[in-house]
Amino acid sequence: MIYLDHAATTPIDQSVRMRMDEVNNSFFANPSSIHSLGQKSKVLIEQSRKIVAETIGGKAGEIVFTSGGTESNNLAIIGAAKANRKNGDHIITSRIEHPAVLKTCNYLAENGFRISYIDIDNKGKLDLAQLEETICNKTILISLMMVNNETGYLLPIKEVGELLKDRQIIFHSDAIQALDKIDFSVDELRIDMLSLSSHKIYGPKGCGALYIRQGTLIESILFGGSQEAHRRPGTENITAIAGFAEALGQMHHYQNNRRRIRSLGNLFEKRLKAIIPNLKINGENLPRVPGYSNIYFPFMSGESILMNLDLQGIAVSTGSACSSGSQKPSHVLQAMGFTKDLINNSVRFSLGRDTTKEEILRTIDVLKSIYDLSLKKLA
Numbered sequence: 001m002i003y004l005d006h007a008a009t010t011p012i013d014q015s016v017r018m019r020m021d022e023v024n025n026s027f028f029a030n031p032s033s034i035h036s037l038g039q040k041s042k043v044l045i046e047q048s049r050k051i052v053a054e055t056i057g058g059k060a061g062e063i064v065f066t067s068g069g070t071e072s073n074n075l076a077i078i079g080a081a082k083a084n085r086k087n088g089d090h091i092i093t094s095r096i097e098h099p100a101v102l103k104t105c106n107y108l109a110e111n112g113f114r115i116s117y118i119d120i121d122n123k124g125k126l127d128l129a130q131l132e133e134t135i136c137n138k139t140i141l142i143s144l145m146m147v148n149n150e151t152g153y154l155l156p157i158k159e160v161g162e163l164l165k166d167r168q169i170i171f172h173s174d175a176i177q178a179l180d181k182i183d184f185s186v187d188e189l190r191i192d193m194l195s196l197s198s199h200k201i202y203g204p205k206g207c208g209a210l211y212i213r214q215g216t217l218i219e220s221i222l223f224g225g226s227q228e229a230h231r232r233p234g235t236e237n238i239t240a241i242a243g244f245a246e247a248l249g250q251m252h253h254y255q256n257n258r259r260r261i262r263s264l265g266n267l268f269e270k271r272l273k274a275i276i277p278n279l280k281i282n283g284e285n286l287p288r289v290p291g292y293s294n295i296y297f298p299f300m301s302g303e304s305i306l307m308n309l310d311l312q313g314i315a316v317s318t319g320s321a322c323s324s325g326s327q328k329p330s331h332v333l334q335a336m337g338f339t340k341d342l343i344n345n346s347v348r349f350s351l352g353r354d355t356t357k358e359e360i361l362r363t364i365d366v367l368k369s370i371y372d373l374s375l376k377k378l379a
């Protein structure tokens, strides 16, 4: 199988798997227990917390472990909205966020908050001028993703951070797709809350973290014990947390791989454009991180290309994994102003650290044969 769906999830790294086995075998006690076995589990969590903090330039006390990116986004947005309600009722986000942000904002809109959605301009970029105009003295929170999961678009997070420099507005970023693609620190970007997920960086599923800058007011969204400094109750998933930390440790060995993935992606797009007339790379001229190719095929629906590739042992996605199950046209491509036909005929290829040149060449060959076949059918 050729796996080109790394934006949906990544396979678990070998050493992460070994680390998790080790933890399963020798750590079982509840980290909240006072006895020495419990304290052993507790130490493991605190070591992992330090690794997460170091990766993004925060302090260990600013990291809360969660059940994944979705929960991190929910906790950040609902938690901050409720805790800061006395200062205002206005929240700003963009039209190209993950559903874990968009639907959380919908929920808040139904509960008395006002939400503004920043548009994508005619160049495909976030409309920064509109963002600046939209800020008002009731704005309490801005939530913007760092890297878009359908196109790889790198949003102008640093510019937004600058814009908020002298304002009392909480800045949250969903950095789930950015974590292993670019180097950044929360201080340099002036971010107050940052969502992370383990399974997008070769760690286990069902584990994530939320960075919450010291001093940021936030309420819990779950109720129970006093774990995670009262911010996220529930007995910690020790095995997954240790696996996440191991995945972060491994991540640093693969930084040189980014250039390789970028050139593989360039090769892929260049060859396809040469072979298939009228093919288009969606968001081609946007600042993009390596590994994402969202491609419009003029001859067949994305759905049928996906099926045909699958029959040939190649795994890809139409839109994001979450929205492809629901068969709705991608809200990201819609926000970029694309027609229904263009959205319907688009496929997302996302490369990973193990993707080889041979796999890319094979995928190009298979796409060419799918194209030739569809031409024959038309004739």
Ligand SMILES: *Cc1c(COP(=O)(O)O)cnc(C)c1O
Residues within 6 Å of the ligand: 007, 008, 067, 068, 069, 070, 071, 098, 100, 145, 147, 148, 149, 174, 176, 177, 197, 198, 199, 200, 206, 207, 208
């Ligand atoms: C995958 C993803 C999420 C959801 O994270 P889970 O850990 O799967 O809940 C949120 N935002 C973005 C940008 C993602 O790619």
